[in-house]
Amino acid sequence: MRTALIVVDVQNDFCEGGALAVAGGAAVAQQISDYLARTGDRYDTIVATRDWHAPLPDTNDGHFAADGDPDYVSTWPVHCVAGTPGADYHQDLVLPERTVHVVKGESRQDYSGFQGRIVDPVDGRERLADLLMERNIAHVDVVGIATDFCVKATALDARRNGPTTVAVLTDLTAAVGAATASRALTELARNKIILDESR
DSSP, rough: OOEEEEOOBBGGSSTSSSTTOOOTTHHHHHHHHHHHHHHHHHHHHEEEEEEEEEOOOOTTTTOOOTSSSSSSSSSSSSSBBBBBBSSSOOOTOOOOOEEEEEEEEESSSOOOOGGGSSSBTTTTBHHHHHHHHHOOOOOEEEEEOOIIIIHHHHHHHHHHOOSSEEEEEEEEESOHHHHHHHHHHHHHTTTTEEEEEOO
């Protein structure tokens, strides 16, 4: 069975000290690196996604709170602006050279890695769903930040886009909030996504 790992949004702005910091983000960066060092060879494909937003005055289709008063549900502080240090991968995230890089949220409200584009098209594919199909990926593991938003959206889209099974490795994720994380995990399980831990 051919497998893929999707590492979601492990970026400076989502880790401690960032514009939209998630508690535990830096620890997750290191834990994912340790996991890749131990088990990365078991994956046929490794993907890493990043938010890649346009700066204000572009609100990215309302994603940024133009009035400076985000609700942290559908509007957010300015974060992960393309080409800024906040949009870079966290320094503790060590990705293999073969990683496929995806950017999302370019002047739009994108949460799922499947809504983005592959930075350097691989095998002629610019969309993640097409690449996974081309490579006959049957199982996808999803890790990263944040459990209750982009990890959830990416896992749900992975389930809709062909792989036979999808799992979220919950010990390699960090969430915006406990209540929203709990609801996200319930929704994932309801959609037949496996909730597992790294091994």
